[in-house]
Amino acid sequence: MAGRANIPTNNSALIAVIADEDTVTGFLMAGVGNVDLRKKTNYLLVDNKTTVKQIEDAFKEFTAREDIAIVLISQYIANMIRFLVDSYNKPVPAILEIPSKDHPYDPAHDSVLSRVKYLFSSESVASERR
Amino acid sequence: MAGQNQRLNVVPTVTMLGVMKARLVGATRGHALLKKKSDALTVQFRAILKKIVAAKESMGDTMRASSFSLAEAKYVAGDGVRHVVLQSVRAASVRVRSHQENVAGVKLPKFTHFVDPAAASGGPSNASPSLTGLARGGQQVAACRAAHVKAIEVLVELASLQTSFLTLDEAIKTTNRRVNALENVVKPRIENTISYIKAELDELEREDFFRLKKIQGYKKREIERQMANAKLFAEEQLAEELALKRGISVGAAANLLVAGGEKDDDIIF
Numbered sequence: 001m002a003g004r005a006n007i008p009t010n011n012s013a014l015i016a017v018i019a020d021e022d023t024v025t026g027f028l029m030a031g032v033g034n035v036d037l038r039k040k041t042n043y044l045l046v047d048n049k050t051t052v053k054q055i056e057d058a059f060k061e062f063t064a065r066e067d068i069a070i071v072l073i074s075q076y077i078a079n080m081i082r083f084l085v086d087s088y089n090k091p092v093p094a095i096l097e098i099p100s101k102d103h104p105y106d107p108a109h110d111s112v113l114s115r116v117k118y119l120f121s122s123e124s125v126a127s128e129r130r
Numbered sequence: 131m132a133g134q135n136q137r138l139n140v141v142p143t144v145t146m147l148g149v150m151k152a153r154l155v156g157a158t159r160g161h162a163l164l165k166k167k168s169d170a171l172t173v174q175f176r177a178i179l180k181k182i183v184a185a186k187e188s189m190g191d192t193m194r195a196s197s198f199s200l201a202e203a204k205y206v207a208g209d210g211v212r213h214v215v216l217q218s219v220r221a222a223s224v225r226v227r228s229h230q231e232n233v234a235g236v237k238l239p240k241f242t243h244f245v246d247p248a249a250a251s252g253g254p255s256n257a258s259p260s261l262t263g264l265a266r267g268g269q270q271v272a273a274c275r276a277a278h279v280k281a282i283e284v285l286v287e288l289a290s291l292q293t294s295f296l297t298l299d300e301a302i303k304t305t306n307r308r309v310n311a312l313e314n315v316v317k318p319r320i321e322n323t324i325s326y327i328k329a330e331l332d333e334l335e336r337e338d339f340f341r342l343k344k345i346q347g348y349k350k351r352e353i354e355r356q357m358a359n360a361k362l363f364a365e366e367q368l369a370e371e372l373a374l375k376r377g378i379s380v381g382a383a384a385n386l387l388v389a390g391g392e393k394d395d396d397i398i399f
């Protein structure tokens with residue numbers, strides 16, 4: 001079966017954040033941020049000077065890391081690397097799109113909910129089998 | 131794919147017929163079980179879907195609340211609060227525990243968040259909760275932190291639901307694939323094999339029957355012929371005896387008349 005042995009039981013995994021300054025500040029204040037000995041952080045502050053390549057690299061790094069269980073990414077940033085986000089299909093870490101201050105939440109672009117829309121159309125798994 | 135209903139290549143014996151029937155029973159039961167599993171998974175799937183939609187709504191609300199409180203904190207404590215926070219990040223105090231739950235036979239991941247007390251309250255390395263906003267706006271900063279922690283709770287819940295959703299999706303697709311395979315490929319093949327074996331067995335039986343009948347026919351004919359020969363012989367014997375009693379030999383007379391005539395010079399007809 002899919003995912004038979006690839007969800008390790010982790011007792012203290014981190015939450016990664018890729019968002020704009022205010023959102024990251026807020027989460028860091030709540031205590032999500034982690035800097036380890038090699039100065040590797042689990043967050044990426046995205047402003048208008050950050051390139052798409054940097055965002056892609058950070059995303060790939062966060063999803064490859066074993067100790068990160070959830071990646072929070074602002075929706076407008078996710079739109080910039082939409083193809084990477086959509087082609088990601090591992091169960092862990094989970095990718096969650098969050099709204100940001102100036103970009104309210106748009107369910108049409110969310111990679112998970114768009115699958116849901118597709119599910120309620122006529123050729124899918126959940127609506128009718130066969 | 132459905133048109134290729136071949137059969138398996140087997141030797142058409144009675145044992146094989148038994149084996150094939152057992153396999154058909156197994157395939158039928160497996161098919162029914164898998165369908166039930168697929169239905170159970172689909173029910174779970176829809177339930178999770180509903181929860182996800184609800185959770186996304188509430189996430190939007192909590193995020194909005196937390197960014198309001200952040201704006202308040204920034205307004206009161208000054209804009210420099212960002213830098214203080216960024217500087218004082220050490221070890222994460224909010225962490226996530228992941229474990230697996232078994233739902234209808236599928237292992238779904240579940241995340242629970244918890245606050246690591248060692249990092250939160252401990253030592254000199256993690257001074258961020260206490261030093262931010264020390265100058266002014268401490269209350270707003272504390273409120274902001276509380277709002278964000280609540281947002282994180284909702285987000286962890288949502289992430290958990292999302293991964294379960296994706297895993298269930300995969301599982302349902304696999305199960306449905308197996309159900310369809312059983313229904314459209316395996317069972318027709320086994321059924322074809324069974325009918326082939328039955329047909330071959332019938333034909334063998336017919337062959338046997340035919341051969342038996344043929345042999346019986348031969349035997350009967352043999353017996354009849356022998357009886358006819360015996361009767362003929364017996365009749366000839368009888369005729370000979372009668373003729374000898376009268377003084378002539380019928381056989382000899384016939385020979386004289388028919389075949390002997392050409393060879394015997396004494397007879398001039």
